[in-house]
Amino acid sequence: MKKYDFGKDFDRSGSGDLKHEALLPRWGRNDLLPLWVADMDWETPHFITDALRKRLDHSLFGYTVLPPDFKPCIIDWVRDHHGWTIDPEWISFVPGIVRGISFAINVLCAANDAVVIQPPVYHPFRLTTVGNGHRLLRNPLREKPQGGYEMDFDNLRSVVEDFNSRGEGRVRFIIMSNPHNPAGICWDRDTLRRLANFAKEHHIIVISDEIHCDLALWDNRHIPFASVSEAAAQCSITFMAPTKTFNIAGLVSSYAIVPNDELRRRFYSWLEVNELNEPTLFAPIATIAAFRHGEEWRRQMLRYVEGNVDFVIDFMAKHIPLIRPIRPQASYLVWLDCRGLGLNHEELLDLFVNKARLALNDGEIFFGSEEENIAATGGKGHGFMRLNVGTQRSVLEQAMHRLADALS
């Protein structure tokens, strides 16, 4: 069996990668260790680059048909990894998951309709809803006493019923991150079933963004929303992709799965007339290579990520006990609860950026816009940062030492 080396240094320079190139424009300095945007620092595995190179050797890049194995490889992967049997006609290519969500909103939401999100959550859910002119409603996740979050179904009911009763429009969508970015939660079956029943009762479509689905850690399991009940299947649009798992976000390859006939007809016919369901030449090639040859790489990569998460948790417990990392059940993003430091938002950013020289995602974006966060916290900030541990252990060691030194 091939042993992959995730600890090996890999130089990303020259690839134009966002993680490094955006340091100066975003933070005003480029001496920061980049531990922010959700891609990984490991080179794209060779079974993918080999497949792409093989196609490049045929130097004709005209219009092409979808390779015949595109849908079968997705069907096999989803069945084998997540126990969900899907029909080929339920699947459509989409050019990116954020785009897929915004297409769905544009096609299926009327002008005055509203979309519910559950912050803290991946911020493009908010941006695409507001940017496309729809009402954004929030049902904040509830913190559990033992740490982590749960959905607040009582508040969800009042948020939805209150909006619907005003007669201005209807709540059309709930957008969910499953597994959850930024807190790494694999939502459990009971929660997903309750959400499905609620959505059915209120004629709401659940958009389940499952881009992190193949990254469950330790003995956690990802459960696809649509697989938990017939109600869930019939009220949902699921988005998945190989892009996070195999570090190929730049190739833009993702897909939607819609079991409901009427919903699928409306959504997919719009994608089709606008030719938005047509991949570029390389996206399906990379997807097939990943799903047919990537399992061993994925397993080894996840073991390495688990080691990184353990390292961060242990280091912080020993040296930075005022920051509490939330152990993710999935993916390589660690949600850091920094409230113990007692810093306001500006001070927290100053600590990470100017003192420790680290570029993490500012946790505020997952709660709301700058104005909303100021209004909610009076400028104190919510006190979270998101750390990307999809990198070499040596980089994380350096990062943790920088942070500990900055605090001492």
Ligand SMILES: Cc1ncc(COP(=O)(O)O)c(C=O)c1O
């Ligand atoms: C939950 C979630 N959805 C979607 C995306 C982005 O997907 P895409 O690049 O396919 O739009 C990310 C990337 O971080 C993500 O974390």
